Amino acid sequence: xxxxxxxxxxxxxxxxxxxxxxxxxxxxxxxxxxxxxxxxxxxxxxxxxxxxxxxxxxxxxxxxxxxxxxxxxxxxxxxxxxxxxxxxxxxxxxxxxxxxxxxxxxxxxxxxxxxxxxxxxxxxxxxxxxxxxxxxxxxxxxxxxxxxxxxxxxxxxxxxxxxxxxxxxxxxxxxxxxxxxxxxxxxxxxxxxxxxxxxxxxxxxxxxxxxxxxxxxxxxxxxxxxxxxxxxxxxxxxxxxxxxxxxxxxxxxxxxx
Numbered sequence: 117x118x119x120x121x122x123x124x125x126x127x128x129x130x131x132x133x134x135x136x137x138x139x140x141x142x143x144x145x146x147x148x149x150x151x152x153x154x155x156x157x158x159x160x161x162x163x164x165x166x167x168x169x170x171x172x173x174x175x176x177x178x179x180x181x182x183x184x185x186x187x188x189x190x191x192x193x194x195x196x197x198x199x200x201x202x203x204x205x206x207x208x209x210x211x212x213x214x215x216x217x218x219x220x221x222x223x224x225x226x227x228x229x230x231x232x233x234x235x236x237x238x239x240x241x242x243x244x245x246x247x248x249x250x251x252x253x254x255x256x257x258x259x260x261x262x263x264x265x266x267x268x269x270x271x272x273x274x275x276x277x278x279x280x281x282x283x284x285x286x287x288x289x290x291x292x293x294x295x296x297x298x299x300x301x302x303x304x305x306x307x308x309x310x311x312x313x314x315x316x317x318x319x320x321x322x323x324x325x326x327x328x329x330x331x332x333x334x335x336x337x338x339x340x341x342x343x344x345x346x347x348x349x350x351x352x353x354x355x356x357x358x359x360x361x362x363x364x365x366x367x368x369x370x371x372x373x
Contacts, residue, residue: 169279178299240266
């Protein structure tokens with residue numbers, strides 16, 4: 117599947133390509149601040165993964181399929197290799213791509229995610245999204261109210277509402293909610309490992325997040341022997357949104373090495 121992409125910054129003929137990959141329920145706009153901060157030095161390719169944003173929908177979704185999507189998309193853009201930066205689900209996709217296509221990855225950055233399987237963390241979000249009466253919805257405020265019984269955090273609801281689109285007086289979700297629910301176990305699973313990626317890797321952890329833990333170090337080193345880790349204190353899982361300047365600084369320092 118060819119993915120929707122948004123390119124910015126310098127041209128690929130004059131600068132290193134950097135691919136940005138969003139997380140679950142997101143879209144390429146989620147990493148817009150990072151894209152803008154890197155655009156003066158790099159050729160930025162911001163992608164919507166399958167079943168998200170403006171990319172195509174499919175009943176099937178796992179990291180192998182998503183990595184193949186990215187390979188096809190880079191082929192279509194005539195990009196043979198690039199640096200990858202992914203957040204959460206996007207980080208697992210980036211790791212899978214690096215393991216399957218190591219010769220196509222110059223550097224890898226995984227934002228607050230480890231190459232491990234996680235327990236379900238989004239049950240309340242799925243409940244809130246399915247609680248929205250999309251066929252009879254009259255306003256975004258109504259959708260917010262319907263979700264609020266299940267999703268207590270206003271900031272999380274506002275993030276989800278970014279994917280609620282109105283066209284011809286009808287609302288719809290940009291992401292493929294049914295497919296995300298049906299394939300959720302594949303998305304919480306570990307990246308589809310194949311060998312090692314021996315290039316430079318940076319894991320950036322939110323200081324208050326539990327997505328990257330000391331017990332993950334062994335599997336990280338097995339798959340990515342040239343990995344290092346940095347912590348941004350005072351941030352949770354959305355570290356790039358909470359402290360974009362600190363996040364961007366770490367990314368720029370790593371890419372310049």
